[in-house]
Amino acid sequence: MKRALAIILSLVMMFSILTLAGCSKEEVKDKEVVEDTDNPEGETTPDAGAIKVGLIVPKTGQVAQYGIAVENAAKLAVAEVNAAGGINGQQVELISYDNKADAAESISVFNRLVDNDKIVALIGPVISSTSLAVGPLAEEAGIPMISPTATNLNVTVGYDYVFRACYIDPYQGGTVAKFATENLGAKKAAILYNSGDDYSTGLAEAFKATFEQAGGTITNYEGYTVDDKDFKAVLTKIKGNGPEALFVPDYYNTVGLIAGQVKEVGLDVTMLGGDGWDDVQKEYAEVMEGGFFANHYAADDPDPIVQDFITAYKGAYNGETPNALAALGYDAAKIMLAAIQTAGSTDGDAIRAAIKATDLDAVAGHITFDENGDPLKAISMIKIVAGELKLEAKVQ
Amino acid sequence: MKDFLQQIIYGINAGSIYALIALGYTMVYGIVKLINFAHGDILMMGAYFGLLAITVLGLPFPLAIVIAMLVCAAFGMIINKVAYKPLRNAPRISALITALGISMFLENYFVVQFGLEVRKMPEIAWLKGEVFIGGLSIPKVTFLIVGLSIACMIALQFIVRKTKVGKAMRAVSEDMQAAKLMGINVDKTISITFALGSALGGLGGVLYSVAYYQVEPYMGILPGLKAFVAAVLGGIGIIPGAMFGGFVMGIIENLTKGFISSSWSNAILFGILILVLLFKPSGIFGKNTREKV
Incomplete structure (x- = not known):
């Protein structure tokens, strides 16, 4: 038992050193x-x-x-x-x-x-x-x-x-829809949103309403749950309907994950999003190329x-x-x-x-x-x- | 029809990862009759070790897989020694609760060590892209995942059926006391079982993080649970059953997402667990064994 304990402690120590050396985690200060x-x-x-x-x-x-x-x-x-x-x-x-x-x-x-x-x-x-x-x-x-x-x-x-x-969300979702129809000339769009998140659902609803009002068609209105990691099935389904734009109102990590799989299933769409996308270009630049999103300010303003x-x-x-x-x-x-x-x-x-x-x-x-x-x-x-x-x- | 086949391919991709994890569940259950709920967290550890091996040590991907498997095997043995061995003669529920405790410990330990932020698995250049066969697109990573999981199942079957260690495993599984009387080192056999199961979990973790790009401390929970359902579906304790269960789960999940709705997929998957437990508790590959008096 003592030996087992010694092994564990030494492993934990090794592990900690590895972590400290490798990924200098930002220290979280309480105050x-x-x-x-x-x-x-x-x-x-x-x-x-x-x-x-x-x-x-x-x-x-x-x-x-x-x-x-x-x-x-x-x-x-x-x-x-x-x-x-x-x-x-x-x-x-x-x-x-x-x-x-x-x-x-x-x-x-x-x-x-x-x-x-x-x-x-x-x-x-x-x-x-x-x-x-x-x-x-x-x-x-x-x-x-x-x-x-x-x-x-x-x-x-x-x-x-x-x-x-x-x-607010309706304003933002509506603006993206307006941009999609007026600036991009999109007629068909699909929406993929996180059904367990207030922000994501709010934007999705507003986008749908404005886009349809402008005469566009929403081909898919698909929700997913927060733990979903595999979107290939639902993206293949969306691909079958041939939309020109895909609206994904979620935060950057999920958006990056979805964008990667959009490329994997060979879905050719313009990706659109809200301000939750901010920073997505840092880790997922390649798969996000050519995407548009609504934001609060632009650094090149x-x-x-x-x-x-x-x-x-x-x-x-x-x-x-x-x-x-x-x-x-x-x-x-x-x-x-x-x-x-x-x-x-x-x-x-x-x-x-x-x-x-x-x-x-x-x-x-x-x-x-x-x-x-x-x-x-x-x-x-x-x-x-x-x-x-x-x-x-x-x-x- | 093409869509249907495409969804099946994606289902096989997800399913083979479940199958790998389910193999670990099933091996441990087969031998010590313990549902090792910490197994999903072994997957998470495998993903982290793979990530560290690639980013910090700068190792090539195949070597990172080997390292992740070895370290996970070591951790599997340690967990067995520290948490489960002292409880071998305790009621089974104690070991089950301990397994949950270990699971929480591992998750929280990794939160403390690495923080909650989601880390991105670096892209593996030769696994990027798809292969097109007859109009169907198959991600390259799918070939690797499916190939490795089938190879692992065959290797496991070989170990269990043809080697001395495997013979010892089967003996311990059948009757631990009698095996001990026959001169089999029961502790060592169980330890090897944990090492094998955890190595598979670690492999599953690396493949999972390559397929879905991301690594975070709670990533093991959901695939762990799904693999558990897969193991039960195929007949827990039976190696081909776990494999089969994994593929079935992956395919059902993707067909649900593709033809019904994403929001329903988890509900349907866990609904299967309830159905199996109600109508065929021993699983599809399971035999109805009568308790001997």
């Missing part, structure tokens, strides 16, 4: 605080006088890349505000937690932010399902919340304190606000080009901080009113809010060319 040290007024102790803003993002799991991008961007926005003297002389402290892209985990970290950290406002969560879970709690606690990227219709409906910095943000982000994060999630994370933080400034207090109700009255030129377009707390702004259609994202068209 990170952004303070700006260059600031001359920073002498006021940050704990006593700082305005505490919470951030909930997924830093592990399927959509970890999103969470990390949003966090980096929000930190950048906070650091910029702090460097400029903070809000009405007070520094801003950003307290960030990982929700693992899980709804239950989001609720527990939200409670921790409110009860232990005493935040006055919340940025996040990132994806729709977690934002739907946190929204009602933020409403009840009177904490103004702005999700940078939750696109599901129901996230803000019926809540006064819940906002978002991105456009000549607008100076966009270019300034890109320069600042690259400077802060080793020359990395910010993705759309980063742009929205930055916008969300800027909207929230500007609202706290306008409100002139950390009172939840005053901040809420200030967000509602936002009229701001942001990275992802000029932003005002409608009565639900959803922003009104333009949508960018992006084409994937040789692993790069190119702005194809801006649709208002």
